[in-house]
Amino acid sequence: MDRQQIDLGAGLLLLIAIVSLAFIALRAANFDALGGASTYSLAVSFENIGNLKAQSPVKSSGIIVGRIAALSLDQENFEAIAHVDIDQRYSFPDDSTFAIVSTNLLGEQYINIVAGGSETALADGDRALGNSALILEDLIGKFIFDKAAE
Template sequence: MQHTNTQDTLVGLFVASGIAGLFFLALQVSNLSSFTEHDSYTVTARFENSGGLKVKSPVSSAGVKIGQVSSITFDPKTYESVVKLSIDKQYNTLPDDTTASVFTAGLLGEQYVNLEAGGSEEYLKDGGKIEITQSAIILEKAIGQFLFKSAEEKK
């Protein structure tokens, strides 16, 4: 079989498209695909334990992504995790008694913040605070409690 320039070009295009596909996949997996800044407002939530929450983790409400985590800091006075949430402006009708919880997507998936709307007629504003929060459930701690209870019951 004869080796032609057309074959070389086709193989080169195939390899280049494969590399471009891997690059796109890496951006999607790492949450770096959104290079543009959306028009958003920031609210703060304090958690006793934010678990494996990371900057750029999704913020969702009713299963719909409405924003992302913009920063996570530690407050040395209250020993709490201070999480700033960047919420898209189109979702500016969240009641000010909204609750925030840290959940895990699946058994070993990434962690995200879930917002559950309250019933207040006042809305969260830029710089607002979410007062009612529920920390992340630490799998190791839950397993330890289960094992401790099982050992006590056997006595």
């Protein structure tokens, strides 16, 4: 074997390793950038989204069932809208509860879905009402002002 063949083999091996690592990283992040599962979209309105970010997970019973595609502001009633993409494998009743929760006091926030009991399921393009995030600073401020008022 000459030097050129060895370099070509090493380069191919390195390329395969990089592609494999990228694939593993995307799967570990539960991010199907390679044309994964089909989804349906929902718009969930909140009074306050706290530190919620695009691409944050949407979970139900601790299982990731979707991702937040985008965040926007409704210009009519000035509420935050989280546009979420839910995996087609998961169907939720139209009276399900959407809430912003944190993994811990300082951790990331995500949307948690608690399924309701309705016979009618949410469909692509539906709008739902969510429970706003608890803002730690607001709770501390309220506690301090309540104690000062006493």
